[in-house]
Amino acid sequence: MNHIYYFSGTKNTEVISEKIVDELIIHGEEAKCYDIAMINKGIVESNYDYTRIAIGFPVHAFNMPSIVEDFIKQLPQAKGRKAFVFQTAGDYYRINHSGLVKAKKLLQMKGYDVIYEKAFVMGSNFWIAYSKKFVKQLYSINIEKINFMIDEIINGVERHVSVNKVICELTEIIHEGEEKLGAKLFGLTLKANKDCTLCGKCVRGCPVDNISISDGKIKFGNNCMWCMNCVYICPVKAIEQQFMKRVIIEDGYNIRRIIEDISIDIDNYKLDEGVAKRFESYFKDLSL
Ligand SMILES: Cc1cc2nc3c(=O)[nH]c(=O)nc-3n(C[C@H](O)[C@H](O)[C@H](O)COP(=O)(O)O)c2cc1C
Numbered sequence: 001m002n003h004i005y006y007f008s009g010t011k012n013t014e015v016i017s018e019k020i021v022d023e024l025i026i027h028g029e030e031a032k033c034y035d036i037a038m039i040n041k042g043i044v045e046s047n048y049d050y051t052r053i054a055i056g057f058p059v060h061a062f063n064m065p066s067i068v069e070d071f072i073k074q075l076p077q078a079k080g081r082k083a084f085v086f087q088t089a090g091d092y093y094r095i096n097h098s099g100l101v102k103a104k105k106l107l108q109m110k111g112y113d114v115i116y117e118k119a120f121v122m123g124s125n126f127w128i129a130y131s132k133k134f135v136k137q138l139y140s141i142n143i144e145k146i147n148f149m150i151d152e153i154i155n156g157v158e159r160h161v162s163v164n165k166v167i168c169e170l171t172e173i174i175h176e177g178e179e180k181l182g183a184k185l186f187g188l189t190l191k192a193n194k195d196c197t198l199c200g201k202c203v204r205g206c207p208v209d210n211i212s213i214s215d216g217k218i219k220f221g222n223n224c225m226w227c228m229n230c231v232y233i234c235p236v237k238a239i240e241q242q243f244m245k246r247v248i249i250e251d252g253y254n255i256r257r258i259i260e261d262i263s264i265d266i267d268n269y270k271l272d273e274g275v276a277k278r279f280e281s282y283f284k285d286l287s288l
């Protein structure tokens with residue numbers, strides 16, 4: 001049995017996790033995915049009765065969110081079990097691999113045999129907005145990459161990423177600043193405007209229970225992890241950021257809507273106009 005444990009703020013990592021499960025099943029394996037936030041909240045139970053484990057997460061400030069780090073730390077000892085790790089990112093930089101290296105190290109400390117690390121570039125939910133066509137192109141090539149990866153894993157092929165030790169240490173510092181300062185400030189300066197209908201969607205969707213309704217108003221606490229869920233999930237776009245407006249994609253971000261939108265016509269290998277050249281190799285080489 002394969003257990004895929006993932007964290008996902010805006011569903012990029014979730015859709016990739018679901019496709020990994022589908023692909024494992026196509027390859028004749030048993031597989032199930034679990035949302036780490038739902039486990040933490042006690043909404044979903046997991047028995048940790050797996051023979052192979054995968055850990056998936058979005059890159060936040062070049063590294064792995066600490067909600068995932070904490071989850072790995074409480075996993076049972078491996079007892080000879082295999083593991084693979086994957087991440088989704090909004091861009092194609094090697095520095096992003098620091099999170100994969102960290103996840104691998106933590107799993108190895110538990111005795112897991114980490115056989116594969118993989119980075120998937122998805123739409124960016126932060127700062128840089130890609131066209132919907134390009135986001136769909138990325139998703140489409142990622143489906144092929146998942147097929148390639150699962151094929152290799154089942155056939156015993158190993159793939160590893162490496163990042164210079166100094167770069168890893170640097171990303172640790174940047175990431176700590178992002179979580180301990182940036183995220184807190186971001187959360188404390190969010191505000192629901194008068195359009196809020198108190199539907200509670202943002203409250204239920206927050207992975208760390210940082211949003212509450214009190215005295216008929218939406219309140220944000222100081223535990224934000226900067227996942228962006230609430231700002232994009234609100235059906236009436238009522239959540240405003242007072243000082244860091246630029247990090248929010250103006251048109252919102254909804255990967256499932258983009259995938260399902262049949263009016264977005266894509267051609268896998270003919271990249272959307274205006275997309276930087278650096279993505280060409282990502283599209284051409286399934287092993288990247
Ligand atoms: C606070 C924050 C920091 C981010 N930092 C990076 C980064 O350092 N590098 C990158 O490529 N993408 C970065 N992103 C983009 C996300 O990693 C990317 O869109 C990811 O696929 C989102 O996954 P999710 O929908 O599962 O949360 C960041 C996103 C957020 C919200």
Ligand code: SF4
Nearest residue numbers: 196197199200202234
């Ligand atoms: S999702 Fe939007 S409308 Fe619903 S409670 Fe939150 S801020 Fe209000």
Ligand code: SF4
Nearest residue numbers: 206224225227228230
């Ligand atoms: S407050 Fe919003 S951005 Fe912060 S962790 Fe909760 S859902 Fe994510």
